Amino acid sequence: MSQADLTMGTHPPGLTTGLPPFSVSAKKMAIWLFIIADAATFAACLVAYGFLRNGSPNWPRPFHSVMNVSLMTFILLTSSLTMLLGIRAAKIGDKAGAFRWTMITAVAGILFALLHIREWMALIGEGMTMFHNPWGAPLFGASFFSITGLHLLHVTGGVIALVVVGFRYMRGRYNADDLEVTGLYWHFVDLVWMFVVPFVYLLNLAQ
Amino acid sequence: MVDAPDVQKHEPPSRYTDPITRYLLIYFCILALAALQFVIAYSHVDTSAKFERMLLIAIAEAGLALLFFMHLWAEKRGFLLFVVVFTGFVLVAMQYGWTDSYRMELGAPYTQPKVGVVPQ
Numbered sequence: 292m293s294q295a296d297l298t299m300g301t302h303p304p305g306l307t308t309g310l311p312p313f314s315v316s317a318k319k320m321a322i323w324l325f326i327i328a329d330a331a332t333f334a335a336c337l338v339a340y341g342f343l344r345n346g347s348p349n350w351p352r353p354f355h356s357v358m359n360v361s362l363m364t365f366i367l368l369t370s371s372l373t374m375l376l377g378i379r380a381a382k383i384g385d386k387a388g389a390f391r392w393t394m395i396t397a398v399a400g401i402l403f404a405l406l407h408i409r410e411w412m413a414l415i416g417e418g419m420t421m422f423h424n425p426w427g428a429p430l431f432g433a434s435f436f437s438i439t440g441l442h443l444l445h446v447t448g449g450v451i452a453l454v455v456v457g458f459r460y461m462r463g464r465y466n467a468d469d470l471e472v473t474g475l476y477w478h479f480v481d482l483v484w485m486f487v488v489p490f491v492y493l494l495n496l497a498q
Numbered sequence: 499m500v501d502a503p504d505v506q507k508h509e510p511p512s513r514y515t516d517p518i519t520r521y522l523l524i525y526f527c528i529l530a531l532a533a534l535q536f537v538i539a540y541s542h543v544d545t546s547a548k549f550e551r552m553l554l555i556a557i558a559e560a561g562l563a564l565l566f567f568m569h570l571w572a573e574k575r576g577f578l579l580f581v582v583v584f585t586g587f588v589l590v591a592m593q594y595g596w597t598d599s600y601r602m603e604l605g606a607p608y609t610q611p612k613v614g615v616v617p618q
Contacts, residue, residue, distance in 0.1 A: 331589070364532055368525065
């Protein structure tokens, strides 16, 4: 390839027009790459959990009721819907609506976190710690607290992000694209919960 | 200095103004699938059958959320393939160690056989 070719425009169109790969903005591409990496992190935790569960002869089944986890699931799924409505409102220019739905989503996240902490406290009250529990395999506590704790950390981070981005969007410092990127992260947190519930809770119901 | 936009405007605005009924439909589908997992949890089948059914339902839920809540369906097909194939490969590659977890039942030091399992 001659020097002239390098400067006169024989490159593929994507390299010369300034369009990013897949026509996806840099911010959105960054959050998608984060989501892919984070999916691998959660998958590794769940595989390790399955490995331990499969290899332990006396895996505990401590959950007697699904009331708490079903309520948590309902709240998190509904928060994904309210996030969608917030992004939709932002994209059509309804600033107040976008802010309102984003804050409702954040409140749902806080509710979810409080229910989660309540459940943790109940299990700790029954004698479960990271490496000890009264029911069976001691590593149950480590795997349970690791997976649900990692998820709770994501929810907490998501709530903080929603509040910060929501207020900055309202003040005009951020735009609808920023709200959309935060929404993608929130949907991902919801998506992970879809796998945590059956494997960590529902397969360990007391018989 | 003014920050330059990191991308030209290229995304069709129509995809962000999907009718709310579509969002509600997907939401209720995901809720129904989640409820189905709870039903399976109380069904009288063995744990491995429960696991398989719950995994399939979780994948269906995740697919709906990815495609419609995260708008992957409205992105370019190349991007959709990039996300699905790349992530799928990483997740599948993690599964190579499962056979070893079965070995742990009987083969690893200090393990005890599961109830009802006769040591070889």
